[in-house]
Amino acid sequence: MSNGKELLNVNQLQTHFFTENGAIPSVNGVSFQVNKGELVAIVGESGSGKSVTSLSIMGLVEEPGKIVGGEIMFEDKDLAKYTNKQMRKIRGNDIAMIFQEPLTSLNPVFTIGNQLREAILQHQNVDKATAKKMSIDMLTQVGIPRADKVYSSFPHSLSGGMRQRVMIAMALSCNPKLLIADEPTTALDVTIQAQILELMKDLVKKMDTAIILITHDLGVVAELVDRVIVMYAGQVVEQSDVFSLFKDPKHPYTKGLLDSTPKIQDLNEELISIKGTVPTPANMPDGCKFHPRCPHAMDHCISNEPKLDTLENGREVRCWLYDEEVMADEQSKNGNEQSP
Amino acid sequence: MSQQVTPEPVPEPQGPAAPDSMKKHQKKSSFVRWMKLLLKSKTGTVGFLIVMVVFIVGIFSDQIAPFGVNEQNYANMLVPPAWQEGGSSEHFLGTDNLGRDILSRIIYGTTISLLVGIFSVVVAGILGMAAGLFAGYYGGWIDTVTMRMVDAFLSIPNILFILVILTVLNPGIMTLIFAIGVTNWVIYARLIRGEVLSVKEREYVKAARSIGTKNLTIIRRHVLPNVFSTFIVISTLSVATTIILEASLSFLGMGVQPPDVSWGYMLADGRDYLATNWWLATFPGLAITITVLGIIFLGDWLRDVLDPRSQGR
Amino acid sequence: MKRFLIQRFLQLIPVLIIMTFIVFSLVYVAGDPVALMLPEEATAEDVARVQESLGLNEPFHVQYGIFLMNAVQGDFGQSYRYNQDAMSIVLERLPATFELAAASMIFATLIAIPMGIWSATRRNTFIDLFITGSSVLGKAMPNFWLGIMFILILAVNTQLFPVSGRGTFMHVVLPAITLGTAVAAEMTRLTRSNMIEILQQDFVRTAKAKGVSNGIVTYKHSFRNALIPVVTIMALQTSTLVGGAIVTEQVFAWPGIGQLLVQAVNARDMAIVQAAVFLIAILVIVINLFADILYRLLDPRIKY
Numbered sequence: 001m002s003n004g005k006e007l008l009n010v011n012q013l014q015t016h017f018f019t020e021n022g023a024i025p026s027v028n029g030v031s032f033q034v035n036k037g038e039l040v041a042i043v044g045e046s047g048s049g050k051s052v053t054s055l056s057i058m059g060l061v062e063e064p065g066k067i068v069g070g071e072i073m074f075e076d077k078d079l080a081k082y083t084n085k086q087m088r089k090i091r092g093n094d095i096a097m098i099f100q101e102p103l104t105s106l107n108p109v110f111t112i113g114n115q116l117r118e119a120i121l122q123h124q125n126v127d128k129a130t131a132k133k134m135s136i137d138m139l140t141q142v143g144i145p146r147a148d149k150v151y152s153s154f155p156h157s158l159s160g161g162m163r164q165r166v167m168i169a170m171a172l173s174c175n176p177k178l179l180i181a182d183e184p185t186t187a188l189d190v191t192i193q194a195q196i197l198e199l200m201k202d203l204v205k206k207m208d209t210a211i212i213l214i215t216h217d218l219g220v221v222a223e224l225v226d227r228v229i230v231m232y233a234g235q236v237v238e239q240s241d242v243f244s245l246f247k248d249p250k251h252p253y254t255k256g257l258l259d260s261t262p263k264i265q266d267l268n269e270e271l272i273s274i275k276g277t278v279p280t281p282a283n284m285p286d287g288c289k290f291h292p293r294c295p296h297a298m299d300h301c302i303s304n305e306p307k308l309d310t311l312e313n314g315r316e317v318r319c320w321l322y323d324e325e326v327m328a329d330e331q332s333k334n335g336n337e338q339s340p
Numbered sequence: 341m342s343q344q345v346t347p348e349p350v351p352e353p354q355g356p357a358a359p360d361s362m363k364k365h366q367k368k369s370s371f372v373r374w375m376k377l378l379l380k381s382k383t384g385t386v387g388f389l390i391v392m393v394v395f396i397v398g399i400f401s402d403q404i405a406p407f408g409v410n411e412q413n414y415a416n417m418l419v420p421p422a423w424q425e426g427g428s429s430e431h432f433l434g435t436d437n438l439g440r441d442i443l444s445r446i447i448y449g450t451t452i453s454l455l456v457g458i459f460s461v462v463v464a465g466i467l468g469m470a471a472g473l474f475a476g477y478y479g480g481w482i483d484t485v486t487m488r489m490v491d492a493f494l495s496i497p498n499i500l501f502i503l504v505i506l507t508v509l510n511p512g513i514m515t516l517i518f519a520i521g522v523t524n525w526v527i528y529a530r531l532i533r534g535e536v537l538s539v540k541e542r543e544y545v546k547a548a549r550s551i552g553t554k555n556l557t558i559i560r561r562h563v564l565p566n567v568f569s570t571f572i573v574i575s576t577l578s579v580a581t582t583i584i585l586e587a588s589l590s591f592l593g594m595g596v597q598p599p600d601v602s603w604g605y606m607l608a609d610g611r612d613y614l615a616t617n618w619w620l621a622t623f624p625g626l627a628i629t630i631t632v633l634g635i636i637f638l639g640d641w642l643r644d645v646l647d648p649r650s651q652g653r
Numbered sequence: 654m655k656r657f658l659i660q661r662f663l664q665l666i667p668v669l670i671i672m673t674f675i676v677f678s679l680v681y682v683a684g685d686p687v688a689l690m691l692p693e694e695a696t697a698e699d700v701a702r703v704q705e706s707l708g709l710n711e712p713f714h715v716q717y718g719i720f721l722m723n724a725v726q727g728d729f730g731q732s733y734r735y736n737q738d739a740m741s742i743v744l745e746r747l748p749a750t751f752e753l754a755a756a757s758m759i760f761a762t763l764i765a766i767p768m769g770i771w772s773a774t775r776r777n778t779f780i781d782l783f784i785t786g787s788s789v790l791g792k793a794m795p796n797f798w799l800g801i802m803f804i805l806i807l808a809v810n811t812q813l814f815p816v817s818g819r820g821t822f823m824h825v826v827l828p829a830i831t832l833g834t835a836v837a838a839e840m841t842r843l844t845r846s847n848m849i850e851i852l853q854q855d856f857v858r859t860a861k862a863k864g865v866s867n868g869i870v871t872y873k874h875s876f877r878n879a880l881i882p883v884v885t886i887m888a889l890q891t892s893t894l895v896g897g898a899i900v901t902e903q904v905f906a907w908p909g910i911g912q913l914l915v916q917a918v919n920a921r922d923m924a925i926v927q928a929a930v931f932l933i934a935i936l937v938i939v940i941n942l943f944a945d946i947l948y949r950l951l952d953p954r955i956k957y
């Protein structure tokens with residue numbers, strides 16, 4: 001199955017949360033691939049299942065959540081079937097993760113150095129002194145001045161941006177093949193956001209690490225990544241190279257997302273937001289999950305769920321508008337209605 | 341014995357919206373809704389049932405108890421409980437060294453426990469509320485002195501103060517209520533003062549004051565509703581610790597005095613017969629444990645219901 | 654740190670003054686100790702002479718002043734029963750109470766911290782239910798009853814332990830468990846709730862994302878953070894412990910300050926009551942101070 005370039009292949013992943021009010025399918029049949037060294041973004045509104053997808057890959061879904069179906073093929077190993085003990089060899093070593101909140105993601109009672117060398121000592125066969133040297137080297141690489149001083153200081157003495165650099169250093173310290181960054185810059189100042197993203201991009205290019213970047217910021221997407229995965233209500237609704245996506249979005253939801261993002265060229269143009277909100281798992285609509293908010297919804301969409309279809313040059317979309325049979329049907333129906 | 345009521349403030353609902361919603365809650369909810377909420381929690385239900393039974397037994401002890409509290413029967417001394425060899429169904433939990441029926445004495449003891457438990461909490465509540473309101477409202481040296489007193493009381497086990505008071509006053513139910521009340525007021529004082537201070541700073545209270553609303557009205561409208569739920573929870577749990585405290589003091593011979601009967605006193609009595617007649621000391625202790633357990637369950641449930649943020653802890 | 658210490662010491666002064674004031678005024682109200690001190694056949698002149706010599710004719714505030722001055726020097730007067738300096742009698746009993754309190758605290762800590770962690774990491778399982786249930790029960794049982802039940806089952810019936818008194822290690826086991834149970838119950842509950850809160854923190858997820866073992870996640874990253882509030886709890890519990898010791902010593906005839914105090918209260922031996930209350934209060938305050946300092950050392954976020 002692997003073509004030699006492929007690093008990660010998520011196939012029909014299903015992660016459910018088993019709450020008092022029944023199972024919540026937060027991730028409901030997600031499929032996508034990431035190639036070696038590739039920069040991929042996952043975008044989508046809040047609650048669409050981006051974080052749960054990435055935590056599933058890391059094997060970090062907490063109770064009451066559970067991976068109930070699908071595969072997570074990472075270098076031909078199915079991580080979905082891995083035990084926690086097996087996953088520990090992968091986490092921090094082959095796959096690393098950066099979280100949204102740099103302020104709370106570092107342990108307040110241990111020094112930066114202590115937390116940084118922990119991953120190195122865990123995965124690499126080195127002694128403490130070497131681990132320290134590697135850690136300080138890593139801190140320098142992420143652009144922290146006076147790295148040896150920072151090494152022995154506590155998180156509370158660093159700014160948010162600095163802490164996120166530390167998090168990046170920590171994540172990259174074992175040279176992972178894949179880095180998952182879940183909204184790594186949302187909590188930071190705008191000026192610092194750009195620096196951090198630039199830094200991440202430089203480092204992963206140098207180390208040939210693939211990135212899954214989770215974000216709300218389509219501007220970031222346009223600048224940084226090669227490919228975009230759009231998620232809605234626990235599913236992938238569109239997948240495309242970044243250039244085509246911006247030029248010609250296929251899914252009505254993607255169009256909506258793009259229309260609601262400000263563009264520098266036409267600041268005067270009014271932003272159009274997508275009407276309605278993401279459905280809660282409790283009242284998930286039948287048929288296409290986006291149809292209640294979709295400006296192009298047809299009768300067919302109300303009760304039939306579309307599949308993820310492959311279009312030209314590897315793009316994928318989950319929408320009936322691109323199904324020729326259905327469209328032909330709809331057109332003839334409309335024609336019939338109008339004629340009498 | 342002083343499991344001091346560690347003041348563990350239930351963070352009260354914030355903002356001006358809270359009192360309103362509380363009021364509505366109380367009015368509309370009525371009995372059925374509270375019952376539904378109660379039945380959702382197993383421990384809450386158990387606690388509620390125990391407390392109900394204890395109250396009924398305490399109030400109707402005269403009617404329920406098969407024998408008089410000090411009814412002695414020298415023909416029936418140290419009879420074991422009914423299920424043991426030599427036991428009689430007449431004295432279900434056996435009799436003591438004077439032939440008094442243990443079950444009856446436990447039933448009478450319920451009344452005393454509840455009396456002391458509830459009234460000393462009332463005394464503490466009133467004193468603490470007054471002190472807290474004063475300190476918070478007038479600030480300045482009144483506040484300083486009050487709060488240093490609170491610190492002093494909190495830093496020393498309350499049983500010490502009570503013991504000192506008991507060297508001065510003659511032991512008895514009234515003394516106990518007074519002594520426990522005047523040592524436990526600090527918990528309420530701290531709670532109320534804190535709320536007064538935060539309420540004082542709110543715009544609508546400043547506005548109310550500027551148009552000349554009376555202090556008392558402000559307190560009634562803005563301070564009390566905000567601390568109400570915390571007050572209830574603390575008070576409930578205080579009754580539990582007070583019952584243990586009363587029993588401890590009576591056990592030491594410094595609490596309830598004969599002819600009144602107290603579970604703690606019964607225990608002290610029974611201790612001398614431990615080697616031969618185990619039931620004397622065992623059952624009064626069980627009564628205390630079950631009662632306190634019920635109150636704790638009920639109090640914890642109240643805390644969960646009145647303050648959703650603390651749930652699951 | 655130095656400033657914090659000085660500040661903290663200065664805060665103690667009003668607390669101590671108020672404490673001594675309360676104790677003194679109660680004793681003042683209690684009235685005349687002279688009647689108890691003299692033989693019954695003493696004449697009115699004898700009484701007057703002794704009152705004079707003790708300064709009992711002075712106004713309240715002068716008497717209080719004298720009392721304070723003496724208290725600072727550890728002089729609480731003579732116990733009329735022992736005809737001895739009250740403070741030295743109390744101090745003689747200190748080691749016994751200290752032994753009991755320390756043994757109970759060790760017992761409580763050894764039980765409570767593992768139990769609290771255990772139930773927090775296995776939330777809503779049978780084990781968690783069992784541990785939380787036991788800790789509520791531990792809080793509900795009055796410790797004198799627990800002590801008596803221990804004596805009944807483990808000393809009287811099976812003769813595994815001595816019934817009462819102090820001496821060997823076996824002597825301290827039952828009193829320590831009796832006194833430690835309520836403390837352990839409260840500590841378990843609070844350790845559990847702190848651990849639960851901390852296990853949900855982002856930095857715990859970060860640690861897991863590094864691939865370290867569950868043990869490191871639980872004991873290094875989580876417990877080290879949970880320990881900070883637990884230390885505070887332990888300090889708060891010393892108050893419970895001391896209060897409980899008074900009763901527990903009575904149950905096991907443990908020759909500590911608690912037993913002495915109860916006897917003194919019954920005999921209205923004011924000098925001893927004052928000395929004992931004063932000493933206990935100071936000890937509790939000092940332990941709380943230590944906990945405060947420890948708290949600061951454990952949490953690097955607190956700056957001085």
Ligand SMILES: Nc1ncnc2c1ncn2[C@@H]1O[C@H](COP(=O)(O)OP(=O)(O)OP(=O)(O)O)[C@@H](O)[C@H]1O
Binds near residue numbers: 044048049
């Ligand atoms: N612990 C949990 N218990 C129950 N449901 C959960 C839990 N965690 C996540 N979910 C559900 O999973 C869904 C997806 O959540 P997720 O955090 O993946 O969204 P997201 O796309 O990352 O959103 P955001 O952009 O806000 O981070 C949510 O609707 C939420 O209800």
Ligand SMILES: [Mg+2]
Binds near residue numbers: 051052
């Ligand atoms: Mg998210």
